[in-house]
Amino acid sequence: MSVQEAWMKYDLYNPSDEHAILRRSIRTFAEKELEPQAEEFNNKEQFNIPLFRKLGPLGLLGITTPVEYGGSGLDALAAVIAHEELSAVDPAFALAYLAHAMLCVNNIAVNADDAQKKRYLPKLCSGEWIGAMGLSEPGAGTDVLSMSTTAKKSGASYILNGRKLWITNGTVDDAGTPCDCLLLYAAAERKEGERTKISTFIVTAEDKGFSVGQKIRNKLGMRASTTAELCFDDCSLPAERLLGAEGEAITHMMRNLEIERLTLAAMALGIARRCIDVMCKYANERQAFGKKLHAFGQIQAHIANSYAEFNAARAYVYDTARRLDLNKPGNRLASDAVKLIAAPMAKTVADRAIQVLGGYGYVGEYTVERLWRDAKLLEIGGGTNEAHQKNITSDLMRAL
Numbered sequence: 001m002s003v004q005e006a007w008m009k010y011d012l013y014n015p016s017d018e019h020a021i022l023r024r025s026i027r028t029f030a031e032k033e034l035e036p037q038a039e040e041f042n043n044k045e046q047f048n049i050p051l052f053r054k055l056g057p058l059g060l061l062g063i064t065t066p067v068e069y070g071g072s073g074l075d076a077l078a079a080v081i082a083h084e085e086l087s088a089v090d091p092a093f094a095l096a097y098l099a100h101a102m103l104c105v106n107n108i109a110v111n112a113d114d115a116q117k118k119r120y121l122p123k124l125c126s127g128e129w130i131g132a133m134g135l136s137e138p139g140a141g142t143d144v145l146s147m148s149t150t151a152k153k154s155g156a157s158y159i160l161n162g163r164k165l166w167i168t169n170g171t172v173d174d175a176g177t178p179c180d181c182l183l184l185y186a187a188a189e190r191k192e193g194e195r196t197k198i199s200t201f202i203v204t205a206e207d208k209g210f211s212v213g214q215k216i217r218n219k220l221g222m223r224a225s226t227t228a229e230l231c232f233d234d235c236s237l238p239a240e241r242l243l244g245a246e247g248e249a250i251t252h253m254m255r256n257l258e259i260e261r262l263t264l265a266a267m268a269l270g271i272a273r274r275c276i277d278v279m280c281k282y283a284n285e286r287q288a289f290g291k292k293l294h295a296f297g298q299i300q301a302h303i304a305n306s307y308a309e310f311n312a313a314r315a316y317v318y319d320t321a322r323r324l325d326l327n328k329p330g331n332r333l334a335s336d337a338v339k340l341i342a343a344p345m346a347k348t349v350a351d352r353a354i355q356v357l358g359g360y361g362y363v364g365e366y367t368v369e370r371l372w373r374d375a376k377l378l379e380i381g382g383g384t385n386e387a388h389q390k391n392i393t394s395d396l397m398r399a400l
């Protein structure tokens with residue numbers, strides 16, 4: 001039995017049968033199908049599209065989407081379970097999953113109108129289409145309101161111009177094939193003295209004027225997920241591609257950032273859990289000075305601190321997931337805080353795992369080297385640690 005299996009006997013909050021079965025089935029998929037390809041796709045810097053499409057029939061691609069639109073109609077807790085399990089094996093694949101299922105699909109499921117949901121969600125939930133979300137730009141990340149991609153109203157259409165950067169699933173391959181469906185944030189043309197009005201749009205691969213710029217290669221981690229620049233050059237969209245009302249994007253963004261940050265925190269749990277498993281096994285096998293490694297106090301500190309910190313983060317992530325209502329914003333404080341706790345925890349635990357394994361930890365064979373590189377992204381994507389500190393403090397001050 002792996003160390004992970006031993007913990008799972010003490011699963012949190014007496015999971016419902018549905019949640020327990022979900023975890024079991026994703027874990028089986030992860031062990032049988034994800035694990036054998038993870039190192040290879042990391043090395044090739046490629047996204048495993050055929051494997052990704054298999055998540056459709058498993059009901060994972062529209063995990064939080066209502067059943068009537070082709071989804072599974074599950075809650076935030078289910079989404080956390082999925083991200084934790086996938087990430088324990090292949091965080092880059094889990095990131096591609098997050099970009100599709102949370103950033104694109106969940107956002108459409110929560111914020112689009114009925115006709116839009118009927119048109120786009122079934123294909124996204126089945127795996128026929130791959131989705132992405134475009135918010136960040138070359139000159140605007142944390143300071144999102146300074147975005148310069150514009151959507152100018154022209155008759156019954158919107159004309160988009162600008163660039164988005166760092167878009168996971170933005171392209172799906174080396175040939176620059178764009179994602180099938182992009183949830184895009186763009187600003188109305190700024191008028192002197194007015195606040196920036198940002199709107200949400202759906203862009204599809206066929207739209208003229210939409211193209212993939214550079215594919216970002218040589219990333220530190222998350223190498224089996226694709227990252228791209230997306231270009232909009234007089235890209236004309238019919239009015240029905242606008243989600244909600246003009247200028248309503250901040251609400252969409254805020255609602256969706258909560259589940260995004262929570263599931264990124266869940267990815268941190270998967271990474272840490274796997275690293276603890278690897279370091280425990282190694283410390284029980286490797287001998288030095290006539291003893292097993294786990295007999296040494298400094299190795300015990302690495303293992304025990306990792307175990308305790310992982311469980312503290314896990315309790316917070318699951319508690320937040322149980323409270324999070326996908327349709328109502330109101331958990332910004334907790335979703336910022338869980339990611340602020342969980343992301344550095346994963347990086348620290350992965351770092352300790354490398355230390356426990358010594359030279360073997362530094363190379364690919366034992367996986368912890370890849371997990372350490374992947375963990376770093378969690379301190380940047382979906383909001384940097386500093387952005388979470390800023391948000392948490394401003395929310396606490398507002399509450400006074």
Ligand SMILES: Cc1cc2nc3c(=O)[nH]c(=O)nc-3n(C[C@H](O)[C@H](O)[C@H](O)COP(=O)(O)OP(=O)(O)OC[C@H]3O[C@@H](n4cnc5c(N)ncnc54)[C@H](O)[C@@H]3O)c2cc1C
Nearest residue numbers: 133134135136140141142166167168380381382383384386
């Ligand atoms: C692999 C990868 C995948 C990604 N996927 C997506 C995606 O699918 N869609 C998408 O839209 N984006 C995506 N991103 C972008 C990501 O969300 C941004 O990188 C992130 O929000 C930070 O923005 P930035 O890189 O512009 O950094 P900046 O905002 O320029 O920040 C640079 C530094 O300054 C700090 N800083 C900025 N403002 C403040 C402040 N007010 N107070 C204190 N410190 C501050 C930051 O914390 C950071 O340390 C991805 C990024 C990566 C690396």
